[in-house]
Amino acid sequence: MDLSEKTVLITGSTGGIGGETARGLARLGLRVLLVGRDRDRALRAAARITADTGNERVEAFSADVTRLADLRRLAEQVAERHDALHVLINNVGTAGERRELTPDGVETMFAAHVLAPFTLTHLLLPLLRAGAPARVVNVTGGIPGGPIDLANLQAERRLLGWTFSHYNHTKTIQMAMSHRFAELVGGTGVAVNVVYPGHGYTPMNRAMRIRSFPYVYRPVAPLVKLLAPIFMADLTKPARSGIRMATDPALEGVTGAYFGQDGRRRPWPPSVLDERVRDRVWSLCEELSTRPLGHLSY
Ligand SMILES: NC(=O)c1ccc[n+]([C@@H]2O[C@H](COP(=O)([O-])OP(=O)(O)OC[C@H]3O[C@@H](n4cnc5c(N)ncnc54)[C@H](OP(=O)(O)O)[C@@H]3O)[C@@H](O)[C@H]2O)c1
Incomplete structure (x- = not known):
């Protein structure tokens, strides 16, 4: 299918790596659905991308993906305007130094990195199936790749340690969720893969404080923060992975895979290959995503 006939939705795309990925996809001619938390910021981002690329088919949606009600409203609005979706990029990332809960009572990093991709992909499955072969790209x-602690999935025991950060933990949990998702829907024409985008100086790491780093990294964190604006300013590089995952014909039919920032396939971490871990992560996502009044169709 011609790229101009494809529709892609990217969460966290009013700025940062998601914004640059959206711009790149708009330049290639796809219809691009942007999602950010604020309606006006999303509208302005859409207008900027249209002005930069000449692509008039850039649409703005607003949703805080850590909130289940917002995800349900987003999926309804997308379904009202579109019959099919060909690519969904679950891109939102968030970091923090304190354990915080969403209004649904879910730990925020778990909500952003695991529950949001799980829920939004389920809610949009009918549109993705209509657009098959379709691709879901979850951004790690x-x-x-470290161990997954089943007793600490929502940082019930700790958020940061000497080398441990819940940010990294939830990104590994996201991999386990994605692996299971691919196992379940792989035969239906919807591919689910994970990609590491590479580094960029973005609103997220601008806002990150030294206290958000695990203890062993704190001595070098000020230097990283100092150098990041110089060496990581170009967001077109980390955006390449998402653009490739969305459009590369060589990836047609590839599902249940993890790709590094160089575009090469990487082995899944051992923790993700543990079936017991995938079972627990999946059942927790099922339990949380249907809270308080929602339902999911499989
Ligand atoms: N930056 C890096 O060096 C790096 C390295 C490796 C992996 N990654 C991963 O790449 C992805 C993008 O990273 P990034 O650094 O570009 O992130 P970012 O700076 O936080 O991205 C900003 C975008 O995310 C939106 N956003 C933030 N929270 C949101 C929420 N709860 N709901 C909806 N939209 C939300 C913002 O929109 P509004 O402000 O308009 O709401 C904005 O569009 C993340 O998954 C991150 O973990 C980043």
Whole structure:
């Protein structure tokens, strides 16, 4: 199918790496649905991308993806305007130094990195199936791949440690959720993959304080923060991975895979390959996503 016949939705796309990914996809001619928390910011971002690329088919939606009610409203609005979706990029990332809960009572990083992609992908599955072959791209980050602590999925025990950060933990949990999602929907023409985008100086890491880093990284954190605006300012580089995952014909039919920032396939971390871990993560997502009044169709 011609790229101009494809529709892509990207969460967290009014700025940062998601914004640059949206711009790149608009330049290639896809219809691009932007999602940010604020309606006016989303409208302004859409207008900027249209002005930069000449693509008039850039639409703005607003939703805080950590809130289940927002995800349900977003999915309804997208379904009102579109019959099919070809690519969904779950891009939102968030970091913090304190354990915080969303209005649904879910730990915020777990909500952003695991529950939001789980819920939004389920809610948009009918549109993705209508657009098959369709692609779901879940964006990982930090240093993913460590152990998954089933007793600490929502940072019930700790948020930061010497080398541990819940940010990295939830990005690894996201991988386990994505792996299971691919197992379940792989045969239906909807591919689910994970990609590491690479680094960029974005609103998220601008806002990150030294206290958000695990203890061993804190001595070097000021230097990283100092150098990041110089060496990581160009967001077109980390945006390349998402653009490729969305459009590369060579990836047609590839599902249940993890790709590094160089575009190469990487092995799943051992924690993700543990079936018991995937079962627990999946059942927790099912339990949380249907709270308080929602339902999901599989
Ligand atoms: N930056 C890096 O160096 C790096 C490295 C590896 C991986 N990653 C991963 O790449 C992805 C993008 O990272 P980034 O650094 O570009 O993130 P970012 O700076 O936080 O992205 C900003 C975008 O996310 C939106 N956003 C933030 N929270 C949101 C929420 N709860 N609901 C909806 N939209 C939300 C913002 O929109 P509004 O402000 O308009 O709401 C804005 O469009 C993340 O998954 C991150 O973990 C980043």
